[in-house]
Amino acid sequence: MGNRLSGKVAIVTGGSRGIGRAIAERLAEEDAAVVIGDLHDDLSAEFGKAKRPTFMSLDVTKEVSVREFVDYVLQKFGRVDALVNNAGKVVHKTIDEQTADDWDRLMAVNLRGPFLMAKYVAPEMRRSGLGTIVNIGSVEGFVVNPWHTAYAATKAGVHGLTLGLAVDLGPDGIRCNTVCPGWIDTDLNRTYLELHADRSLVERELSELHPLGRIGSPKEIANAVLWLVSDESSFVSGEMIAVDGARSKKISLPATLDEEYRAKLTKAC
Template sequence: MAKVAIVTGGASGIGYAVAQSLIESDHVVVIADLNEEVGAKAAKELNCYFIQADLSQQQDNKRLVEQTVEQFGRVDILVNNAGFQHVCSVEEFPEQTWNTMISVMLTSPFLLTKYCWPYMKKQNWGRVVNIASVHGQVASPFKAAYIAAKHGLVGLTKTSALEGGECGITVNTICPAYVRTPLVDKQIADQAANHDIEPDEVITKIMLKNAAIKRMIDPEEIGQLVNYVVSDAARSFTGSNLTIDLGWTAQ
């Protein structure tokens, strides 16, 4: 029987690549996204199922899992990928933006893990993959909420992994450096304004400054790594931070 996967933020970027990779490995995939039009278009392209959800709202997280189980009778894999970025100093950071970012990137992964857990536990098999960031391990200026959420996600992963081991559930984090996605493209302009440099300089002077490999990561690389992490070949991986950061944290 094909395993059923939920991928949040699946309409574009990393989430889209993850969904595509899982589908190519014969998984049934449900993508969730805030934007109904973009999500429906992506689901049609991928030939998968789409559920519109505002993951900053508790009830939408619960509904996402309930609708998935109602439609397919099970949930085997959860990929917590949804997120967004706001580049701003701590002093000027809007409180509501902070609250929303923490809700989407930390509280939602907790809620979705909580709601998927009973189904995974019952079948004695489950995979939770949290897409964090190199910024779950190190910090950079002007990204307070993003970095706080990603650090918290690493902690949530470790705790969940310890609880899930005896239930056949593995929980891991993937920590990529800059991936070439629409989210990162938007950051380039924001970073240029904050650092008072040209957009072309952002990639070389900021995004790739600490990288040994001087290129951006392709979303497909993350998709392939997720596909491995949820496979039986990776059944001994749990509580791990799988870093794909071009050598950033090797320093």
């Protein structure tokens, strides 16, 4: 535990589980007062080694809910220094199977949500002349998995939102960046792997897709977020930072040509 965020107030949306929870824990470990906004309170009595964050119900798709949430944070803490827009949703469907409701729901959670949060938090950051916003995007804003048309569109939109906020809010001393996770070992992803008959084979093949030879952990995303909300990144704004073990940087090859590379990778790991 450290004190890099001592005296600062940080909001984490979707922070009750998965990557969001890891982010909330990491920021709290550095002495930030963390407020989690989520639809469900999944926090246990024990919250890592840090003090338990404050929880308030939040639906990022509803403007009234966002406004009430920000008002609550200001009444309780008097300021907002960092906003982490983590709440997100994914749908696995082909374009033929996707409905307009599927599309609208993903847009509402993944893109409208970060917009609304930034809209209501930015004026408070502007008053202090400092602040940082971190959006959780995805490598699928650059490259896309099958059946993720709507999801990829929302994450590309988040990347564009980040650029706009960085430019518009920069003169007010507010920075905005995006962390783009690759395949991360979350409960959701583990559940997906359990659907396959040979889970160990899928896990091995997933690891081999990454030049580092493994998938990532939620804490590795949280560490990147911590750096971006800390003063250590004070001249970094408008960036999309991939945390994916270089997976999105490796050009695919036919299996016969890739065999030697994969063999070396397996041996190294």
